Amino acid sequence: METAIWWVREDARLHDNAALVAAAEADALLPVVVVDPRQYGTQPYGGPQSFTFEKTGAYRAQFQRETVADLRQSLDERGSGLLVREGRPGEVVPEIATAVDADTVHFQALPAPEERDAAAAVVSALADAGVQTASHWTTTLHHVADLPDGVDGIDDTFTPFRQSVEQESRVREPLPEPALPPTPALDRLDGGYGSLPTLAELGLEPPAYDDRGVLAFEGGETAALDRVQEYVWEGDHLRAYKQTRNGLLGPNYSSKFSPWLAAGCLSPRYVKREVDRYEAERVSNDSTYWLVFELRWRDFMAFQTAKHGATFFTRGGIREREDVDWADPGSDPTAREQFERWTAGETGIPFVDATMRELNETGYMSNRGRQNAASFLANSLRIDWRRGAAYFETKLVDYDAGSNYGNWAYVAGVGNDSRNSYFDIVEQARNYDGDGEYVRHWLPELQGLPPGYVHEPWEMDRGEQRAYGVVLGEDYPEPMVDLAASYEEFR
Ligand SMILES: Cc1cc2nc3c(=O)[nH]c(=O)nc-3n(C[C@H](O)[C@H](O)[C@H](O)COP(=O)(O)OP(=O)(O)OC[C@H]3O[C@@H](n4cnc5c(N)ncnc54)[C@H](O)[C@@H]3O)c2cc1C
Known part of the structure; x- marks a missing residue:
């Protein structure tokens, strides 16, 4: 009897999810969301990145709550479940793994330093507990293993990067949703499946939505797939994307896919497949090309983050510029x-x-x-x-x-x-x-x-x-x- 955990990170989706597909091969599977308190409040990591602002404000916190609630509902409907816990992943995931006798923990690899550190803490604590780990690259359009020159070999300017992936790489087909095995017994875990912290518990006021906004963004895979359907197919907006994308007002001048892509409830490969289908069934033009072009900008930034690590976030940047006299609101x-x-x-x-x-x-x-x-x-x-x-x-x-x-x-x-x-x-x-x-x-x-x-x-x-x-x-x-x-x- 093999038991797996899927530690859900920025990949709260059932479609095209290699971590979930691999974890679902086990006899029992427990999906787990860990709400890390360091993602909230001010200066949570003690470093300069977040200065004195809340790391996550109310709009994103609300979107994340909706995202997790939607995932929980989708898992429940398929006879599975979602465990929610608060704490540092490096402590919480091993506790859960021990309590359910997990053999392997599957998770999404993320490119930025804070997320990499969080994963490293989980991997090291699980190694001590004798639990295997498997990380899966699921965040970009092009798989990291398909980069022609690897992460360290990518160019630091966009155009050569884009040309290299357009010419020498391919975008893999999105993975189908797997059948889900049952969850393991939770009798050695206090608190059952657990509930999501409210915004107030996270120290946040509820966001005040303004109906002048471009779109009422609702978190979750269900809303993400609906938005693709609406933007690409029902509204037929993709055909003019290149001409409208610099707009400023209304829901359809651009795709508005970004919140769902960022939270991982939408896979960029799924978007690409829909674009391919649209090109085959409706029209193939500079607009259809351009949406994928923009997704490659997103890839570029993700791979640059992976390549340069902490330097990417420094004041002098990857060019290590020292010649600009930046004013500092902290002291001036x-x-x-x-x-x-x-x-x-x-x-x-x-x-x-x-x-x-x-x-x-x-x-x-x-x-x-x-x-x-x-x-x-x-x-x-x-x-x-x-x-x-x-x-x-x-x-x-x-x-x-x-x-x-x-x-x-x-x-x-x-x-x-x-x-x-x-x-x-x-x-x-x-x-x-x-x-x-x-x-x-x-x-x-x-x-x-x-x-x-x-x-x-x-x-x-x-x-x-x-x-x-x-x-x-x-x-x-x-x-x-x-x-x-x-x-x-x-x-
Ligand atoms: C200062 C600054 C900060 C930004 N911060 C973010 C951020 O935190 N998160 C974020 O997703 N985007 C960010 N962008 C990029 C871009 O502005 C947004 O992705 C875009 O406005 C989102 O709207 P959309 O989904 O309708 O975009 P569309 O025009 O429909 O583009 C489709 C998708 O392509 C990707 N994309 C488009 N432009 C870019 C770009 N320049 N860089 C990287 N990916 C891109 C996004 O995933 C987007 O959803 C930032 C841009 C600037 C100039």
């Missing part, structure tokens, strides 16, 4: 005030403020918004980019270590590209929000401004400000920096 009061205005969406630059208010009120921000909000902090204010990345880490419903820190580092000029990637924010706003609809959506105080001023209210004289009902310093802040001057360093 001016930088602190500027940082707080940025987080609150009170910078006086409408496009930046709209993106930050959207993030604060919904947990989501478009890719275009993220690039501009990040560039403003890192390039226009020259505030330590890791503070901004840590703020995003708290707030984002789709936070993913590699994609978040990798994109921040890229924009800040310390990451995977040597070009200066500052953004001319007013020009971007004019290009992507020409009539100001997005800015007015999130900044109702600018409702009365015509398109000519909505992105640059500082261009109005006092008389115009009064005429349009937006007096700077009273109704809306004065801009906190001279944007044009802030670009000089990069020209």
Whole structure:
């Protein structure tokens, strides 16, 4: 009689899950979720990464709760079950393994240092207890074993990486859902299957959802598969993805798959297979190619994290730049005030403020918004980019270590590209929000401004400000920096 444990990590799904498939070969299988208190609260790992913000904020915590609840329901419906425990995985998983006499623990390998350390602690404690472990790479489109030159050999710029995988690798077919063996007896474990901690128990206020948000993101594999069905098939939005993907308002300018991909309730290989099917049944064009292209960006960031480890998260980044004089809001009061205005969406630059208010009120921000909000902090204010990345880490419903820190580092000029990637924010706003609809959506105080001023209210004289009902310093802040001057360093 062989007993296996599936330690569920960022792979809460039954479809295309190699860890589950392997674990389901045993005679008895116990799926286990461990809620690690270090994922919540401030400075949980004691390191500088999270500074003083909550590591996981309410939007993502709620999404995770829904994700686990959905997994539990799916497992129950199949005659299995889900054990939920709180604590450090390195302590909790071995206790459970001993109590149910497990032979093997199967789990997802993750690329970032904190997650790797957590897995190493589990593996070492289980080795002491005489329990076998097997890790499975299930997070990316391309399997790590299929990289033409391995993780250490991948290029540090995206294009050569993409070309190498497009030409010399293949995407494996998603694995079917396995039949599930029964769970083992839990009589030596106190607390039965256990319940999920509430947000209050995790020290979090319930998130306040704003119906101006792009989508009501609901955690779990069921909602993930529904979203793919709706976006690709029912709405037929994939055919125009490349033209719409830089949008700012509404559910369908982009796929919105990111929260489900990040939580692992959606497999990127499943998405690719749906794209292939769509190409065969409906249309194959630059849009269908581009969605997979973006998934390769996600892969790139994951493999870069695996390649560079802790260096990926340092201020100088993988380029180990020492030449930028970053301001530190922890020690510099001016930088602190500027940082707080940025987080609150009170910078006086409408496009930046709209993106930050959207993030604060919904947990989501478009890719275009993220690039501009990040560039403003890192390039226009020259505030330590890791503070901004840590703020995003708290707030984002789709936070993913590699994609978040990798994109921040890229924009800040310390990451995977040597070009200066500052953004001319007013020009971007004019290009992507020409009539100001997005800015007015999130900044109702600018409702009365015509398109000519909505992105640059500082261009109005006092008389115009009064005429349009937006007096700077009273109704809306004065801009906190001279944007044009802030670009000089990069020209
Ligand atoms: C400063 C900054 C921080 C970011 N932080 C995150 C993060 O924490 N988590 C996250 O998933 N993405 C992050 N991104 C990437 C990107 O903004 C989001 O993936 C995207 O906006 C999510 O919306 P979508 O699913 O509709 O994307 P779509 O345009 O529909 O793209 C499909 C999928 O491709 C992947 N993808 C797209 N763009 C990127 C990219 N630039 N890098 C990596 N993967 C990408 C995502 O998995 C996305 O779901 C960040 C980008 C920037 C500039």
